[in-house]
Amino acid sequence: MPPSPRRLIGPRPRTLLRDRTAVHLDDGREIEIERVRDSRARRLRLTVGERGARLTLPPRASLISGQRFLHEHRDWLAQQLAAQDTGGVVALVRGDSAFLPLRGELLPLCWSEGRFAQLQSSGDGVEFRLPARAGTPAIQRTLRDFYEAQARADIGRWLPRYLPGLPRAPARIRLRPMSSQWGSLAANGVLSLDLSLVLGAPAAFEYVLVHELCHLVHADHSPAFWREVEARCPDWRLQRDYFHAEGRRLKARLHALLSG
Structure with missing residues (x-):
């Protein structure tokens, strides 16, 4: 049997x-x-x-x-x-919030009525135009679009400087809130970056971009990888210390602004 x-x-x-x-x-x-x-x-x-x-x-x-x-x-x-203190930054309140965090600064924010929801630079600050009936969801969507556009503008200035030394360009760059990481590079070449990077110091944002680009050369964190980072960003240790000191606060600020 x-x-x-x-x-x-x-x-x-x-x-x-x-x-x-x-x-x-x-x-x-x-x-x-x-x-x-x-x-x-x-x-x-x-x-x-x-x-x-x-x-x-x-x-x-x-x-x-x-x-x-x-x-x-x-x-x-x-x-x-x-x-995790957000430095006093909470969800935007129409007509009440007077500042907007961007690139390590608090920019003066003014409010006006407009036909479409729009957030744009205005002199030394930013202007938020909203239809009369627009509520919190419209504010949050417009703010997220604004931050993504600002982040892509920064990346667009920095990326051409580094592409010649890479085996290939990223297949695509995604910007989104990330719970713990600042960036990642998928096997298919898609590079993801935390949207809250645009709230902090530009040098720190650029370091994260360089870090992830260097994974196109070395997928690990070997000494060879860090040599690639060092060659492109000699002050990377300083930027890493910045994230140790300010990283939680940046993520908490973005969460408060987009989900508060």
Whole structure:
């Protein structure tokens, strides 16, 4: 009698259960936390991103142990939230917001009524024209289009300088908000850049572009790769330090402006 076939058992599908909880900081603030029970998690983990704080619990961890973990790490949480400070930048309010962040500066912002939603440079600042009935979604769409156009203008100035030393040009350049990375290069040659780069120092933005372009030469982060970066951007360490100091704030600002 032939042996019965063995049943192959694959990995169990990942399950995520989400809810909300809160923790009180020593300064009196109550901070809302996204609580996620992850079937693949092995330990309690607290993280802070541009979307806020999240507590991850493994399947067998109790809610009480999760609250205790939050309480024990409340000082760390306060420090991380301070690092996420948007510098006073929140979602734009029509007729009220007076400044717009761009290229490491806060530009004077004026408002006017127009037939179409449009944001454009005006003297030393920017002017936001909106139809009378335009609401928050129109403001956010127009602002995102403006930032992407400004970022592409910067890339258009920088890119010709670097193309002659590359084996090929990027297949396409995408600009979008990215949760953790500043840029990436896909196997198909599509180069993605974080839209929040246009809010920061132009030299730092240019460094990220150079970094990703050098992956067309070396796909890894080997010494040979960093030699390529060094040849094109000698002050890359300075720009990397800039992101360590300001990176979270840039991402939080963009999130506040486009999703606040």
